[in-house]
Amino acid sequence: xxxxxxxxxxxxxxxxxxxxxxxxxxxxxxxxxxxxxxxxxxxxxxxxxxxxxxxxxxxxxxxxxxxxxxxxxxxxxxxxxxxxxxxxxxxxxxxxxxxxxxxxxxxxxxxxx
Amino acid sequence: xxxxxxxxxxxxxxxxxxxxxxxxxxxxxxxxxxxxxxxxxxxxxxxxxxxxxxxxxxxxxxxxxxxxxxxxxxxxxxxxxxxxxxxxxxxxxxxxxxxxxxxxxxxxxxxxxx
Numbered sequence: 001x002x003x004x005x006x007x008x009x010x011x012x013x014x015x016x017x018x019x020x021x022x023x024x025x026x027x028x029x030x031x032x033x034x035x036x037x038x039x040x041x042x043x044x045x046x047x048x049x050x051x052x053x054x055x056x057x058x059x060x061x062x063x064x065x066x067x068x069x070x071x072x073x074x075x076x077x078x079x080x081x082x083x084x085x086x087x088x089x090x091x092x093x094x095x096x097x098x099x100x101x102x103x104x105x106x107x108x109x110x111x112x113x
Numbered sequence: 114x115x116x117x118x119x120x121x122x123x124x125x126x127x128x129x130x131x132x133x134x135x136x137x138x139x140x141x142x143x144x145x146x147x148x149x150x151x152x153x154x155x156x157x158x159x160x161x162x163x164x165x166x167x168x169x170x171x172x173x174x175x176x177x178x179x180x181x182x183x184x185x186x187x188x189x190x191x192x193x194x195x196x197x198x199x200x201x202x203x204x205x206x207x208x209x210x211x212x213x214x215x216x217x218x219x220x221x222x223x224x225x226x227x
Contacts, residue, residue: 042217056214090158106155
C-alpha cells in the first residue's frame with residue numbers, strides 16, 4: 001500500500017512561531033503537494049513539487065514556503081504563524097501522469113493561538 | 114484557471130436508497146481527468162472513481178457510477194444502495210491531461226440515515 005505519512009497530527013503553536021510540517025511518501029512519486037482544507041472552501045493547493053528542489057506555487061502560497069531536499073520528503077514551512085493559518089493541512093503524492101491517483105496523508109491539524 | 118464547483122454543501126439519503134452528488138467544472142482543455150474522492154471522518158482521502166474525458170462511457174465502480182456530460186461540463190456521482198459507511202465528505206477533482214495539479218471542489222457532506 002502507498003503510504004503518505006505526516007509526522008504531526010495535532011499541533012498548537014503561538015502567533016509568530018516558525019512551524020514545520022513534515023511529509024514522507026514511500027512510493028517514489030515524483031509529485032508532492034501541500035493542500036489546506038477549510039470548511040466550505042474544499043482543498044486549496046498551497047505548493048506543489050514535481051522533483052527534488054523544484055517547486056511551484058499553488059493557489060494560496062502567501063505565508064508559506066516549502067522544501068524538498070529528498071524525493072520522499074516534502075516539508076511545509078510557516079515562517080511566522082498567524083491565526084488565519086489555523087487549518088487542516090493535507091500532504092499528498094502522485095506519480096507522473098495526469099490520470100494517476102493522488103494519495104493523501106492523514107492530515108495535520110494546526111491551531112495558531 | 115480551472116474551477117470545480119459542488120453546489121450541494123450537504124446531502125442526506127436513506128439507507129439503501131440512491132443519491133446523486135453534483136459537480137460542474139470550467140476548463141478550456143479538451144483532454145483531462147475527473148475524480149471523485151471520499152473523505153470519511155478519519156480524514157483519509159479515498160479514490161472513489163475516475164473518468165477520462167476522451168471516454169464517452171461513464172465510469173462505474175460497484176455501487177458508484179458517474180454521469181459525465183462533457184458538453185455541459187458536468188460530472189455527477191451516483192451512489193446506489195447507500196450504506197452507513199458511505200457517510201463522508203465527497204470531493205470532485207479535475208486535472209488537465211498535461212498537468213499535475215488537481216483542482217478540488219468545495220465538497221459535499223453526505224449523511225446516510227438508517
